[in-house]
Amino acid sequence: MAVSRGARPLQVYKETGQLLRSGILKKEPPWYRVVASIPPSTILVRTAPVGFEKSGESRSVPKRARKSKRFFQPERIQYTEDELRQTFFADHPWELARPRILVEDSGNDGLGYDWSRLQQSGKALDGESVVQRQLWLMENNKLSKKAAYDVARREFYKLRMRSDIERRIAAEEARAVGAWFGKTHLQVGLELEEKALAAWKVKAEKALEKRQQRIDALAGPGGVSDDADEAVPAAGQDSPLPGAESQNSTETRSVAV
Known part of the structure; x- marks a missing residue:
């Protein structure tokens, strides 16, 4: 017997009766007379449960609990x-x-x-x-x-x-009376903090040393020498003019004559 997938329970009974009357089904199913005497309900959704207060008075279930997604969840128990x-x-x-x-x-x-x-x-x-x-x-x-x-x-x-x-x-x-309880929680915490700071200091010194070595390697042997640095006039000093030296020598010769 082919019955549509979305058929209701009572519709199954009606279609089975039509098949029996038309002669397609030769024998009644075992459930046919039982369903005829006790027809199934056409509404399969259960009614909303009734909640009760501590005093025993009934109350209506809130609208949020009537949603289909929360229908089968138990009611939250809170003390x-x-x-x-x-x-x-x-x-x-x-x-x-x-x-x-x-x-x-x-x-x-x-x-x-x-x-x-x-x-x-x-x-x-x-x-x-x-x-x-x-x-x-x-x-x-x-x-x-x-x-x-x-x-x-x-x-x-x-x-x-x-x-x-x-x-x-x-x-x-x-x-x-001579009891000794060892170090307190504060003392243990301070010691651990000092160890962490000492380890951090060693790592920082190593990182600084590597950085300085990298800077020296980038400078290389072809860098500017110290003699060249000395030749450059210091900041704030006036450099002599190009013709100043020749003028001084001319004046010296004229005085000697």
Whole structure:
């Protein structure tokens, strides 16, 4: 049975019935009576899904999600903490350079802490602590996002400064009893910088020497000699006139007579 490539499902049933009535098909296909009792839909495009808010109230899908190119893409899942993390780490990018423990018992380990305070026992102070503290202040103290961020950030700065002071005091006490910690990061960085500058100086001297040799080679042995340079009058001196020497000799002879 030849059926056009762009035929609809119901059109296939109609053309098959015509072939049976005309006698071209001698036997009904197994699906013929099933399709007759349950005709297929003529619209194959699915209806747009209905989105739901957290409160349970339905909302209409935005027009952008109804486009064909985005129809089969899943809806983007975004949490409140995502925006808070983005704001904090944009203001404190060096916090991402601190070592972190990524091992977790479950995906909700942060829910096991009491975020009524920022410092938690068994958890290192990091950016995630500020995010969870800010979220707790927004939900429990009914603070705005900016106000909660200022409170959490102020507490974070105090704990960071106290930790740095404790670290410095511990290092001084250790040095007092003979501990040696080696070079600091600044000292190591300065040494590496001095080595790089020394290597650059050697390369620059070699390049300058090669350049001078190239200039001398271009000048060659046929260049202007030093005697010729001495014969040229210096700048600012007047050269004698062509007839000055003969005139002086004539005057000398006349005086002698």
